Amino acid sequence: xxxxxxxxxxxxxxxxxxxxxxxxxxxxxxxxxxxxxxxxxxxxxxxxxxxxxxxxxxxxxxxxxxxxxxxxxxxxxxxxxxxxxxxxxxxxxxxxxxxxxxxxxxxxxxxxxxxxxxxxxxxxxxxxxxxxxxxxxxxxxxxxxxxxxxxxxxxxxxxxxxxxxxxxxxxxxx
Numbered sequence: 001x002x003x004x005x006x007x008x009x010x011x012x013x014x015x016x017x018x019x020x021x022x023x024x025x026x027x028x029x030x031x032x033x034x035x036x037x038x039x040x041x042x043x044x045x046x047x048x049x050x051x052x053x054x055x056x057x058x059x060x061x062x063x064x065x066x067x068x069x070x071x072x073x074x075x076x077x078x079x080x081x082x083x084x085x086x087x088x089x090x091x092x093x094x095x096x097x098x099x100x101x102x103x104x105x106x107x108x109x110x111x112x113x114x115x116x117x118x119x120x121x122x123x124x125x126x127x128x129x130x131x132x133x134x135x136x137x138x139x140x141x142x143x144x145x146x147x148x149x150x151x152x153x154x155x156x157x158x159x160x161x162x163x164x165x166x167x168x169x170x171x172x173x174x
């Protein structure tokens with residue numbers, strides 16, 4: 001589903017997602033890298049479908065659009081995690097705003113090459129998974145702030161990020 005950028009999804013850290021069943025409270029931070037890799041692999045494999053460019057309805061992205069979005073989510077969260085871990089732990093760096101819907105339109109997600117998106121998604125997922133895996137355990141409580149003021153720790157950022165990927169596995173039936 002196309003979600004307006006004004007929608008606040010941080011609630012998913014406190015209660016299970018009614019759509020996909022993701023329960024952040026049940027996820028240990030150490031699970032984030034492997035689960036992110038698995039989710040990205042499911043989405044990338046869905047790009048082999050003949051109908052990967054077809055939107056089920058006007059309000060729902062195609063598999064290709066979801067895959068390109070997840071690729072970009074991986075890249076964005078890799079940058080955000082690096083900002084948090086590169087700080088001093090005392091101040092919360094502020095993340096640049098990202099309008100996912102504007103990016104989808106500007107980058108013409110549904111016109112991209114599915115094979116290229118699959119490769120880019122795999123690479124981006126591996127990069128961010130490795131970054132989460134390498135996060136020092138004594139920095140898991142270091143903070144960062146979204147442009148809307150929502151605060152995350154390294155640990156909660158990982159669980160929040162993972163919901164995005166696993167939710168989109170549900171969306172594409174990957």
